[in-house]
Amino acid sequence: AQKITQTQPGMFVQEKEAVTLDCTYDTSDPSYGLFWYKQPSSGEMIFLIYQGSYDQQNATEGRYSLNFQKARKSANLVISASQLGDSAMYFCAMREGVYNFNKFYFGSGTKLNVKP
């Protein structure tokens, strides 16, 4: 089974509007971390935001917030007030367990296009 599923291959959003990128995960380990990365066309992978499985509150970092619904095993990324520079590929990732903390699983990604 896929560890991380991103069901939106591509998304369009108007500049200054908010957008939600979906991510669901599959794990039986009670301890895990969820991460979102941005990859512009230049190739670098930029870490955006992190949510731990035991965190009570949803993570926020500037215009990025993570809508964490543990029972549904979803960790959607919300980008508020989209900017043209947000156009990029976005990957959701998970690291599970405290004994296997080196292995990250990536989803297939969502290509976001911000329209002026």
Place this chain on the structure above:
Amino acid sequence: DTEVTQTPKHLVMGMTNKKSLKCEQHMGHRAMYWYKQKAKKPPELMFVYSYEKLSINESVPSRFSPECPNSSLLNLHLHALQPEDSALYLCASSQPVQGKDSPLHFGNGTRLTVT
């Protein structure tokens, strides 16, 4: 600016060549990774070094040979590659601490073309 530095940025090599990719980080991280990424696909894990020891090898062909000379450096030696090995090779580091999370910090990658 990224804190993980990869060289070269671009590399074109023939199938009989031997070349090396280099990665350096000065954040004191004790885990370093090599990922391979094809166009429009997620990164695929190749190798993980933890405290300078190889801890994960994702069944990578022997024509890829990793090396971790010290805690700041990670090399990937390439020999007798195939055209299908052409990809973006990403180096990353993290600080493994049991019970605490650490994101991967990526370099800008090396775009490899095998001719």
